Amino acid sequence: MHADTVRRYAVAILASGFGAVLWNLEPQRVAPSPIGLFLAIVMFVSWYGGFGPGLVAGLIGLFATDYAYVFPVGRLGIPGVVPAFQLTLFFALAVGISWLNGERIRLLVRERGARRSAERLATERTAMLDQMSEAVLMTDPSGNITLLNEAALRILGRDVGIGQSYRDIVSQFLGDDQNDVISQVLAGQRESAEDRVLERVDGSHTVVRSRASPVQGSDGSLVGVVATFADVTAERDLQSQKQDLLASLAHDLKNPLTAIKGMAQILLRLTAPDRELARDALRDRLTKIDVKVDEVVELVNHLLAAARTEAVATPSVSTRCDLVALVRDVVEPLQAATESHSLDVETEVEQLIGDWDATALRRALENLLSNAIKYSPDGGRIQIHLNRHAGWASLSVRDQGVGIAPDEIDRIFEPYERGSNTPENTGGSGIGLATVRRVAEDMGGSVDAAGELGKGSVFTVRLPIRKSA
Secondary structure (H helix, E strand, O other), X not given: OOHHXXXXXXXXXXXXXXXXXXXXXXXXXXXXXXXHHHHHXXXXXXXXXXXXXXXXXXXXXXXXXXXXXXXOOOOOOOOOHHHXXXXXXXXXXHHHHHHHHHHHHHHHXXXXXXXXXXXXXXXXXXXXXXXXXXXXXXXXXXXXXXXXXXXXXXXXXXXXXOOOEHHHHHHHHHOOOOOOHHHHHHOOOOOEEEEEEEEOOXXXXXXXXXXXXXXXXXXXXXXXXXXXXXXXXXXXXXXXXXXXXXXXXXXXXXXXXXXXXXXXXXXXXXXXXXXXXXXXXXXXXXXXXXXXXXXXHHHHHHHHHHHHHHOOOOOOOOEEEEHHHHHHHHHHHHHHOOOOEEEEEEEOOOXXXXXXXXXXXXXXXXXXXXXXXXXXXXXXXXXXXXXXXXXXXXXXXXXXXXXXXXXXOOHHHOOOOOXXXXXXOOOOOOOHHHHHXXXXXXXXXXXXXXXXXXXXXXXXXXXXXXXXX
């Protein structure tokens, strides 16, 4: 039996027993009649414990009252009609009082349960809404806020609260413009969506994508509006950076193409029937065309890399791959293209075999090594070190170039970002390291960087060896 049930019945027995003892000891001082005393006990017990304990108290009171009416001997047994009517009335009242209090307790328990369920649901709803990256705001038909989540406070400001008119918030950001999405829905529009630039209280700006829909009752009437707001400032900034990148690449692409066209026209004139072909002049023009074509190829590669960075990720195709052989294969053409840099491969193992996406890994290595060459304009040694430890392959690229500012290390892995100390006339689009990080993470690995300004930098890629020989 539940401890609370035992406690309620114990209170009924103790209270009734105490009343009986008290009446026998001081009957005249306690009450003019035992019926009144025991009805008060029944009322107290049933108020505390409900119908069952109240009924027990009533039964105990019935026997105690019956005993009290037999005077002076004091034994159970109804002596007459009047006491019998009073005892019957007493027990009927005890049953009625106990039932009423029992119903009261049941209603209270039900109300407490409903309140706890409502509080639990409200807590779960609040937790769920607060986990959303989008701001959620709900208003009543008058435009007063009835619900908002943590993201709404971040976007609209911490001084926004329940019960406040959303129009006050709109006026803070948009002045007298009342043509926002919520106003449109309150005015009868089915749904509304838009992007707006909002100015926060602190003066900063944010681009917010908002959408609002009506909340209707069972009769179709408008009972409120629910609106979502998403901070798309970073998305807008990224789009702007992409547009700037494409404009820059288009401009840079035009320059070598113009040069190639000019060289081709010169060659046409040199090979005219009335002109004597000069071998040295021809070789000079062809060399210049070859250089310009390389520039075009590099720009096209940047465009392709940008497309791969923004494309939806595709599953990696893992094959058995020797990382040492792959690194040497990537290094060979890069070393042939530079005389001022020395690309040295240092490995503690002859082979480093695992299951990796060789194509993606080659692209990441090319980006790392190309960056090491590009950001070492004065030349120097570039060390590629390979090692294996506890089921992980480690590859590091160390250069003697311009280095990295410590506070920019995290930022340079973001698309279209470059270090503030990038030398002038250094080609590139700022997506090489983003590609390296994406490739490493797709294979379950990681990449990190270290360095100092003017003292070179080192990039380390760690990859799990899923299978090895």
